[in-house]
Amino acid sequence: MKRNKVTRQIELKETIKSMPFITDEELAKKFGVSIQTIRLDRMELSIPELRERIKSVATHEWNETVKALPIEEVIGEVVDLELDERAISILDIRSEHVFSRNDIARGHHLFAQANSLAVAVINDELALTAKSEIYFTRQVKKGERVVAKAKVAGTDQKGRTLVEVQSYVENEQVFAGTFYMFRSNEQKELQQS
Amino acid sequence: MKRNKVTRQIELKETIKSMPFITDEELAKKFGVSIQTIRLDRMELSIPELRERIKSVATHEWNETVKALPIEEVIGEVVDLELDERAISILDIRSEHVFSRNDIARGHHLFAQANSLAVAVINDELALTAKSEIYFTRQVKKGERVVAKAKVAGTDQKGRTLVEVQSYVENEQVFAGTFYMFRSNEQKELQQS
Numbered sequence: 001m002k003r004n005k006v007t008r009q010i011e012l013k014e015t016i017k018s019m020p021f022i023t024d025e026e027l028a029k030k031f032g033v034s035i036q037t038i039r040l041d042r043m044e045l046s047i048p049e050l051r052e053r054i055k056s057v058a059t060h061e062w063n064e065t066v067k068a069l070p071i072e073e074v075i076g077e078v079v080d081l082e083l084d085e086r087a088i089s090i091l092d093i094r095s096e097h098v099f100s101r102n103d104i105a106r107g108h109h110l111f112a113q114a115n116s117l118a119v120a121v122i123n124d125e126l127a128l129t130a131k132s133e134i135y136f137t138r139q140v141k142k143g144e145r146v147v148a149k150a151k152v153a154g155t156d157q158k159g160r161t162l163v164e165v166q167s168y169v170e171n172e173q174v175f176a177g178t179f180y181m182f183r184s185n186e187q188k189e190l191q192q193s
Numbered sequence: 194m195k196r197n198k199v200t201r202q203i204e205l206k207e208t209i210k211s212m213p214f215i216t217d218e219e220l221a222k223k224f225g226v227s228i229q230t231i232r233l234d235r236m237e238l239s240i241p242e243l244r245e246r247i248k249s250v251a252t253h254e255w256n257e258t259v260k261a262l263p264i265e266e267v268i269g270e271v272v273d274l275e276l277d278e279r280a281i282s283i284l285d286i287r288s289e290h291v292f293s294r295n296d297i298a299r300g301h302h303l304f305a306q307a308n309s310l311a312v313a314v315i316n317d318e319l320a321l322t323a324k325s326e327i328y329f330t331r332q333v334k335k336g337e338r339v340v341a342k343a344k345v346a347g348t349d350q351k352g353r354t355l356v357e358v359q360s361y362v363e364n365e366q367v368f369a370g371t372f373y374m375f376r377s378n379e380q381k382e383l384q385q386s
Contacts, residue, residue, distance in 0.1 A: 069293075101262065101263070104321065106305075106309075107321075108268070108305035112305075115299075115300050116301070128332065129329050133325075134325050134326075135323070136321070136322050
């Protein structure tokens with residue numbers, strides 16, 4: 001259905017508000033217009049390009065608070081982080097991430113994004129994965145952008161921190177994982193609580 | 194305990210026979226002698242170096258039978274493969290595989306080795322991971338060699354092929370995983386059985 005420009009721009013604004021990490025390509029597809037049209041719309045609406053939107057979320061505040069590993073060792077780009085609470089990262093699936101034969105993303109890259117986010121969210125100098133249950137719920141193709149959301153979900157009987165990670169392409173879930181994380185201060189924490 | 198040369202060489206021969214992928218470094222440590230001594234022992238016993246031993250296992254026979262992906266897309270070096278039965282690969286943990294902070298191997302590399310082996314063992318043009326349960330049972334450090342062994346363990350109610358992967362450093366288990374694999378010919382197979 002063809003929308004007029006005013007309607008499209010209103011909907012575009014709402015879409016970007018609810019999905020700040022959506023690309024111009026995805027927007028063009030969604031609205032059935034060219035990428036150039038989306039760019040012009042964004043300019044008229046003063047909505048910065050994706051790279052700038054990511055940067056504006058990715059402030060230095062949390063950047064300096066990652067504890068368990070240097071930020072550059074996280075697979076994907078961290079765009080939100082609150083230690084021992086939640087974290088979000090973005091991974092663009094490029095040719096180095098896919099099977100050459102069918103352009104489908106290889107599982108270990110989705111796992112690496114999720115697992116390193118589960119490490120990053122831990123408020124400890126040491127965080128190691130003990131166990132994980134993971135589901136690949138939809139194939140991811142080259143060119144797609146995977147948004148992984150990690151949430152600290154509590155502690156198990158063994159004192160390990162549970163981190164739930166769910167990854168999406170646009171609004172579709174592509175990966176789900178539960179990570180059981182060892183941390184160096186688990187004993188201390190247990191005594192404190 | 195210091196062995197004399199004859200005893201050491203007999204034990205060395207037996208050790209290499211039972212663990213063909215052991216390195217000279219590991220042998221030196223095991224026998225409490227220098228790496229140079231191990232090399233001299235191997236020369237006297239006409240036991241080829243590890244690289245040659247791996248090559249002699251890795252014949253072209255199976256190399257050409259890998260179906261689900263090009264052999265160079267397997268993470269690690271495949272040294273044995275019988276489709277829909279079993280496979281073995283070797284991964285040397287180097288600086289690019291570890292956390293810079295503590296030289297411990299990152300989980301996603303052990304996962305990548307195991308998962309790509311689970312893909313390689315499937316006798317099908319298409320093999321995709323649907324689900325996985327994994328355990329990291331011991332930390333792996335830089336310089337260690339991980340031997341992953343995959344075994345096809347049957348089919349579940351949904352027609353997915355189960356692959357069990359167990360990974361070892363020397364004789365110690367470091368990783369265990371169960372992979373539930375989709376394949377393109379599962380319907381056909383089900384109808385045939």
